[in-house]
Amino acid sequence: xxxxxxxxxxxxxxxxxxxxxxxxxxxxxxxxxxxxxxxxxxxxxxxxxxxxxxxxxxxxxxxxxxxxxxxxxxxxxxxxxxxxxxxxxxxxxxxxxxxxxxxxxxxxxxxxxxxxxxxxxxxxxxxxxxxxxxxxxxxxxxxxxxxxxxxxxxxxxxxxxxxxxxxxxxxxxxxxxxxxxxxxxxxxxxxxxxxxxxxxxxxxxxxxxxxxxxxxxxxxxxxxxxxxxxxxxxxxxxxxxxxxxxxxxxxxxxxxxxxxxxxxxxxxxxxx
Amino acid sequence: xxxxxxxxxxxxxxxxxxxxxxxxxxxxxxxxxxxxxxxxxxxxxxxxxxxxxxxxxxxxxxxxxxxxxxxxxxxxxxxxxxxxxxxxxxxxxxxxxxxxxxxxxxxxxxxxxxxxxxxxxxxxxxxxxxxxxxxxxxxxxxxxxxxxxxxxxxxxxxxxxxxxxxxxxxxxxxxxxxxxxxxxxxxxxxxxxxxxxxxxxxxxxxxxxxxxxxxxxxxxxxxxxxxxxxxxxxxxxxxxxx
Numbered sequence: 001x002x003x004x005x006x007x008x009x010x011x012x013x014x015x016x017x018x019x020x021x022x023x024x025x026x027x028x029x030x031x032x033x034x035x036x037x038x039x040x041x042x043x044x045x046x047x048x049x050x051x052x053x054x055x056x057x058x059x060x061x062x063x064x065x066x067x068x069x070x071x072x073x074x075x076x077x078x079x080x081x082x083x084x085x086x087x088x089x090x091x092x093x094x095x096x097x098x099x100x101x102x103x104x105x106x107x108x109x110x111x112x113x114x115x116x117x118x119x120x121x122x123x124x125x126x127x128x129x130x131x132x133x134x135x136x137x138x139x140x141x142x143x144x145x146x147x148x149x150x151x152x153x154x155x156x157x158x159x160x161x162x163x164x165x166x167x168x169x170x171x172x173x174x175x176x177x178x179x180x181x182x183x184x185x186x187x188x189x190x191x192x193x194x195x196x197x198x199x200x201x202x203x204x205x206x207x208x209x210x211x212x213x214x215x216x217x218x219x220x221x222x223x224x225x226x227x228x229x230x231x232x233x234x235x236x237x238x239x240x241x242x243x244x245x246x247x248x249x250x251x252x253x254x255x256x257x258x259x260x261x262x263x264x265x266x267x268x269x270x271x272x
Numbered sequence: 273x274x275x276x277x278x279x280x281x282x283x284x285x286x287x288x289x290x291x292x293x294x295x296x297x298x299x300x301x302x303x304x305x306x307x308x309x310x311x312x313x314x315x316x317x318x319x320x321x322x323x324x325x326x327x328x329x330x331x332x333x334x335x336x337x338x339x340x341x342x343x344x345x346x347x348x349x350x351x352x353x354x355x356x357x358x359x360x361x362x363x364x365x366x367x368x369x370x371x372x373x374x375x376x377x378x379x380x381x382x383x384x385x386x387x388x389x390x391x392x393x394x395x396x397x398x399x400x401x402x403x404x405x406x407x408x409x410x411x412x413x414x415x416x417x418x419x420x421x422x423x424x425x426x427x428x429x430x431x432x433x434x435x436x437x438x439x440x441x442x443x444x445x446x447x448x449x450x451x452x453x454x455x456x457x458x459x460x461x462x463x464x465x466x467x468x469x470x471x472x473x474x475x476x477x478x479x480x481x482x483x484x485x486x487x488x489x490x491x492x493x494x495x496x497x498x499x500x501x502x503x504x505x506x507x508x509x510x511x512x513x514x
Contacts, residue, residue: 003381011380016389029313033318034333034334035283
C-alpha cells in the first residue's frame with residue numbers, strides 16, 4: 001500500500017502548520033514591507049512630482065524675470081544711450097560755444113593788442129621821427145635858417161586871410177590886447193623890428209608886442225593874440241608827417257587780415 | 273536501491289503512530305522554510321535598500337503574486353499563503369532531493385495525497401468565502417442536477433490526478449537517477465540531477481497553478497478563461513517534463 005493514512009493525516013496537519021507558519025513569518029511580513037516600500041516610493045514619486053512642478057514653476061518664474069530684466073536692461077541701455085547722446089550733443093554745443101567765445105575774446109584781445117601795438121608803434125615811429133627831425137633841425141639850426149624862418153613867418157602874415165587880418169588889426173589897435181611872438185630861438189633885433197614893422201602895417205595902434213622864447217614851439221615863429229594863433233614852424237610839417245604815418249598804419253590795419261574764428265571742423269575737433 | 277516510497281522507512285513507531293522518513297523530512301523542510309523565513313524577515317527593510325535574501329524572497333513572492341493575479345484576475349493577498357506555501361514546500365522538497373541522503377517528501381504518495389486533499393478542501397472553503405454557500409453548492413448541479421455525480425467525480429478525479437502526477441514525477445525522477453547512478457556512475461547522474469532540479473521546480477509550479485485554477489474556478493463559477501490558461505500552462509509543463 002503506497003498510501004499510509006496516518007502519514008496523510010500527519011502531512012495534512014504539517015502542511016496546515018506550514019501555511020500558518022509561513023503566513024506569519026514570511027508572507028504577511030514580506031507583503032507588508034513591500035506595501036510600505038510601495039507607499040514610500042509612491043509618496044517619494046509624488047513629492048518628486050510636486051518638487052518638479054515647483055521647480056518648473058520656479059524656472060518659468062525665473063525665466064520670466066530674466067526676460068523682464070533683459071527688456072528692462074535694453075530699455076535702460078537705450079535711455080542711457082539717448083541721454084548720453086543728448087549730453088554729448090549738449091556738451092559739444094557748449095564746448096563749441098565756449099571755444100567760439102574764447103576765440104572771439106582771444107581775437108578781440110589780439111586785435112586790441114595789435115591795435116594798441118600799432119598805435120604805440122605809430123606813436124613811437126612818429127615820436128622817433130619827430131625827435132630825429134628836431135634833433136637834426138636843432139643841430140642844423142643857425143642864423144641863416146632862423147632868418148629864413150622869420151621870412152617864412154612874415155609871408156604867412158602877409159597872406160593872412162581877411163577875417164584873421166581884421167582881428168589882428170583890432171587887437172593891435174586896442175592896445176590892451178596881449179600880442180606875443182613865440183620863437184624857439186632868440187630873435188635878433190633886426191628880425192624883431194621886421195616883425196614889428198610888418199604887424200604895425202595893419203593899424204596905427206601902439207600895442208605892445210612881446211617876444212618870448214619857447215622850447216615847445218619846435219623850430220619856428222608863432223603869433224598869439226586874442227585867442228588866435230598864427231605861425232609857422234617845423235612842427236607843422238612834423239605833425240603832417242605824423243598824420244601821414246598814422247593814416248598809413250590805419251590803412252594797413254584795414255587792409256590786413258584780422259584774426260578770424262577757425263573752421264567749424266576745427267572747432268568741433270577741438271570740442272571733442 | 274531504496275524502497276519506492278519513504279513512508280516505508282519507519283523511524284519511530286508507537287501503535288498506529290509511526291514516524292517515518294516522510295514526516296521527518298517534511299519537518300526538516302518546514303524547519304528550513306520557517307527558520308530561513310524568520311532569519312530573513314526579522315530585519316525587514318521597507319526602504320529601497322534591502323538585504324540580498326530579502327530581495328530573493330521578494331522576487332519569489334512577487335512571482336507567485338503575479339501568477340495568482342494572472343490566473344484569478346483578483347488581488348492575490350487572500351490566496352498567497354496557501355498557494356505560496358504549496359509552491360515553496362514542493363519546490364524546496366524537490367530541490368533538496370539532490371542532497372545525498374535526503375528523500376523528498378513529495379516522492380511519497382501520502383504527502384502528495386495530503387497536499388491534494390488540502391487543495392480539495394481549500395476549493396470549497398475559498399469558493400464559499402467568495403460566492404457564499406448556496407451559490408457554491410449550486411454550481412455542482414449546474415447546468416443540470418444530473419451533472420452532480422459527474423461534478424463530484426470530477427473533483428475527486430482531479431484531486432487524485434494532482435496527487436499521482438506529483439508523486440509519479442518526483443518518484444520517477446529519483447528512481448531514474450538511482451538507476452543511472454548504478455549503470456553510469458560518472459556523468460549521467462549529474463545531468464539527471466540537473467534535470468531533476470528543473471523537473472522539481474516545474475512540478476511545484478504545475479501543482480500550485482492547478483490548485484489556483486481549481487480554487488479560482490470555484491470562486492468564479494467554473495469553466496472560465498482562467499481554466500483554459502491553466503490547462504495550457506499544465507500541458508506545457510507536461511511537455512517539458514516528458
